[in-house]
Amino acid sequence: MSDKKRGANEPEPRPIIVKKIIVDGHGGHHGGAWKVAYADFVTAMMAFFLLMWLLGATTEKQRKGLADYFTPTLVELKMASAGSSGLFGGDSMVSKENYPTTGGQGNLAITIPRDATGTKDQGGKATRAADRAKFEAVKKELEARMARKKGMDKLRRNVRFTETREGLRIDLIDEANFAMFAMGTDRLLPQARDLVSEVAGVVRGMPNPLIVRGHTDGLPYSAGQSMNNWMLSSARAEATRKTLAASGIGNDRFARIEGVADREPFAKGNVYDPRNRRMSIILGWSQGGSSGGEEPGVDEETKAAIRERDDPARVARVEATRIDMGGTGLPAGVQLLNPTAPGTSSKPGKH
Numbered sequence: 001m002s003d004k005k006r007g008a009n010e011p012e013p014r015p016i017i018v019k020k021i022i023v024d025g026h027g028g029h030h031g032g033a034w035k036v037a038y039a040d041f042v043t044a045m046m047a048f049f050l051l052m053w054l055l056g057a058t059t060e061k062q063r064k065g066l067a068d069y070f071t072p073t074l075v076e077l078k079m080a081s082a083g084s085s086g087l088f089g090g091d092s093m094v095s096k097e098n099y100p101t102t103g104g105q106g107n108l109a110i111t112i113p114r115d116a117t118g119t120k121d122q123g124g125k126a127t128r129a130a131d132r133a134k135f136e137a138v139k140k141e142l143e144a145r146m147a148r149k150k151g152m153d154k155l156r157r158n159v160r161f162t163e164t165r166e167g168l169r170i171d172l173i174d175e176a177n178f179a180m181f182a183m184g185t186d187r188l189l190p191q192a193r194d195l196v197s198e199v200a201g202v203v204r205g206m207p208n209p210l211i212v213r214g215h216t217d218g219l220p221y222s223a224g225q226s227m228n229n230w231m232l233s234s235a236r237a238e239a240t241r242k243t244l245a246a247s248g249i250g251n252d253r254f255a256r257i258e259g260v261a262d263r264e265p266f267a268k269g270n271v272y273d274p275r276n277r278r279m280s281i282i283l284g285w286s287q288g289g290s291s292g293g294e295e296p297g298v299d300e301e302t303k304a305a306i307r308e309r310d311d312p313a314r315v316a317r318v319e320a321t322r323i324d325m326g327g328t329g330l331p332a333g334v335q336l337l338n339p340t341a342p343g344t345s346s347k348p349g350k351h
Contacts, residue, residue, distance in 0.1 A: 127286050134206060135161075135168040138283060142170075142202045146195075155195055166211060167284035170199060173266060174277040181277075184227070186235035193243055196279075200247030203283055209255035211282035212237045212244070218262040218271025230316040233259030240279050255284060258312070 055063070139161050146152045146159070158178055160171040172195060174180055180192040188196070203210065214237035216229040237257050245251065267273035308314070 131167070131208070131285050132163075134208070135163065135283065138168060138170075138202050138206075142198060145198050145201065149194075149198070151191070152194065152198065155191070159195075164282070167208065167282050170281045170283070171266070172196070172199070172279045172281070174274045176274055179274075179277070180279055181236055181239075184221075184232070186232065186239045188239055188243060196240055196243045196281075197247045199281055200244045200249050203281075204248045206283065208286055209284040210244070210249065210253050211256045211258075211280075211284060212241045212254065213256075213280040213282065214240070214259040215264060215266070215276060215278045215280065216259075216262050217274065217276040218265070228316065229261035230259060230312060233261050234312070235259070236279065240281070244281070261315075263315075 058066075142159070143156060146156050155178065158173045158175060160173060162169045162171065172180060172192070178191070179189060180195075181188055214233035214235075216233045216236075218229075220229070221227055234257075237259050241254060241257050244254075262271050262276060265271055265273070265276045266278060267275050270276075
């Protein structure tokens, strides 16, 4: 093949060089990956023999101290321990613990003492924890008393325990087949009176203050009657207080006796549910552990406005005006467009 002619100024073509590299099959044998794995193995063996030497060179007490130091503070380790399986499902400072190690008190950030009653003063928290222990005892004792008494065991489902910021609330709840009071009155029925007496027997020996609160359902009274749900709930709270006092509760134990009508329903989706008719007997927090009944950070002006808003007399007037437009405080000269005929009621209600 003859060379092509090139011009006078055209450069001479450069030769093309092709370099071929043949890789031998022994590269894996001379690589370094196995050295990393071998180094890890040697390190693990060294740590293992060091651990075995420490186990043989230390005492039982020293090993427990080391175990406490490396114990993780996980929530799973605290389950079913220190009160978590009790009434309120939280830790109790006076309950025994069952953590994996028990090597003394150690560092408070890592381990929890076996019994916290001898530790440094925790102020209100310690008082609150002591009250929770009392509440747990109240629940167990009341359930045991009801189980022992003939005819009372079936009422256990009508008794509910709830911790609130006021204390331990014991709700005695009506149902379709059980009522605390005769319909529309403040007369305690015999079975309900026995139940209140059992509650009194449980809380009688405790110094905590008591609050008695009456509740009704949302069914209004018929027009023309002088009674309303505010008066009824207050009267029932007072009747319950008298029964508690007759069962040995001193007058100085009662902090408040109040009726809230249907404003705090048990069944929030249905104000006419019979379970909304109930009595709440609240075993309050001790003075050192009390939350004070007010939200923190609320100024005096706001507190006064809240008290005015919740004043029972004012709320009763508003409720009476809403229910019975024919009787309560209408302005002079006002005429009803649809007056109710005498002796009849425009709404169904209690009789």
